[in-house]
Amino acid sequence: MVCTYCQESHGLAGADAADEITLGRYLPAIPLVDGTRCEVACRGMSLPGETVIRYERARKEYGDGTVAVEGLDLDVHAHELLALVGPSGCGKSTTLRMANRLVELTSGRLLVEGADVADADPVALRRRMGYVIQNVGLFPHRTVEQNVATVPRLLGWSRERIRSRVVDLLELVGLAPDTYARRYPHQLSGGERQRVGVARALAVDPPVLLMDEPFGAVDPVGRRRLQAQFGRIRSELGTTVMLVTHDVDEAVRLGDRIAVFSRGGHLEQLADPVSLLARPATPMVADFVGQGAAVRLLGLGRLERADVGAPAGPAASGASTGTSDGSWQGGPVRLGDPLDEVLGALATSPAGAVHVQDDAGAVVGSVTADALLRALHRMADSAPAGSPAPAQPAVGSLRP
Numbered sequence: 001m002v003c004t005y006c007q008e009s010h011g012l013a014g015a016d017a018a019d020e021i022t023l024g025r026y027l028p029a030i031p032l033v034d035g036t037r038c039e040v041a042c043r044g045m046s047l048p049g050e051t052v053i054r055y056e057r058a059r060k061e062y063g064d065g066t067v068a069v070e071g072l073d074l075d076v077h078a079h080e081l082l083a084l085v086g087p088s089g090c091g092k093s094t095t096l097r098m099a100n101r102l103v104e105l106t107s108g109r110l111l112v113e114g115a116d117v118a119d120a121d122p123v124a125l126r127r128r129m130g131y132v133i134q135n136v137g138l139f140p141h142r143t144v145e146q147n148v149a150t151v152p153r154l155l156g157w158s159r160e161r162i163r164s165r166v167v168d169l170l171e172l173v174g175l176a177p178d179t180y181a182r183r184y185p186h187q188l189s190g191g192e193r194q195r196v197g198v199a200r201a202l203a204v205d206p207p208v209l210l211m212d213e214p215f216g217a218v219d220p221v222g223r224r225r226l227q228a229q230f231g232r233i234r235s236e237l238g239t240t241v242m243l244v245t246h247d248v249d250e251a252v253r254l255g256d257r258i259a260v261f262s263r264g265g266h267l268e269q270l271a272d273p274v275s276l277l278a279r280p281a282t283p284m285v286a287d288f289v290g291q292g293a294a295v296r297l298l299g300l301g302r303l304e305r306a307d308v309g310a311p312a313g314p315a316a317s318g319a320s321t322g323t324s325d326g327s328w329q330g331g332p333v334r335l336g337d338p339l340d341e342v343l344g345a346l347a348t349s350p351a352g353a354v355h356v357q358d359d360a361g362a363v364v365g366s367v368t369a370d371a372l373l374r375a376l377h378r379m380a381d382s383a384p385a386g387s388p389a390p391a392q393p394a395v396g397s398l399r400p
């Protein structure tokens, strides 16, 4: 079978090809009228950069007259993770839930893969979109295995196929199947329940995943681990994700783009994380991401050779940390290390500088706090053109 979009042949033929399609790797609810897009390069029906979900003047007024979202225009691109952030009550969840018709638009349009959701069967629509919420909503009287198998069973998959899919998914989210498959939700920690929620949402490999505070109930350390794991899973699967979160750090860590909302579902800024942190478009955004924006930016940057100064102090011997006088005990760090780790090493160096090594372990120079400032400004200056001018430059106050 040759993919009609990328023209690659992926060796699928006859029954295998049909099986791949029914596996849900192609959007099962969309007839393959214009041929089939391959899973490898053209997952689902959308190529990277194409619009998967489009809000056009979307408006939601609830029955009591509350206007949660007013005239929202927003595109979600294939394969991206778009994080929605903003103060409580600004319309993030309403926006998310419009996409799978848990909330119906009052006016405007919402298109998924170019088709108006108002014309879609809500049940079929929801099977194509995984949905993960804070308290997961697992079925309490069903085991982990049965919970994860919910949609595959509805789709009539065979028992063996369901079993093997469940095992794959539990391994994917880091829950050993032998230990967890037969447990009930009340026998799991909060973090384990959230993992099951993610596994269940991924069960039929949906091209779109809607997540509303998915890691909200997990402690900060577990949350960080889950975020890292989820980031890895997502890049493996290429799923398009809309993620609602209160946590700007989570948005910055996971998001390809971040949408900052203010009250009434008003879109204040839509930008990649570096642009958002370095060039907040409005005072509201600056205020929202402001505290700690520079430190968050550091977490997104890597130490480059241009940041490194001449070796100073006892460098020649500096393949290891520290010397007898203790003056170089921070570090060493390596080229390519995240800048927040470099900051951590600097913080523990009484000399105010740490040695930098290349991949082979040779000392190539040293860095100081000034180098970090230069790196911050390099990142801010390289934020893609087109970001609105800064209302209040996040790193401006750090200029030497």
Ligand SMILES: Nc1ncnc2c1ncn2[C@@H]1O[C@H](COP(=O)(O)OP(=O)(O)OP(=O)(O)O)[C@@H](O)[C@H]1O
Pocket: 062, 063, 064, 066, 067, 068, 086, 087, 088, 089, 090, 091, 092, 093, 094, 095, 246
């Ligand atoms: N069913 C409802 N009936 C009436 N008003 C509602 C309903 N659901 C939400 N709202 C209101 O709509 C507005 C937006 O709510 P929404 O839940 O979308 O915001 P949010 O940004 O997700 O909030 P949070 O961050 O607190 O979860 C709020 O003023 C909320 O009170």
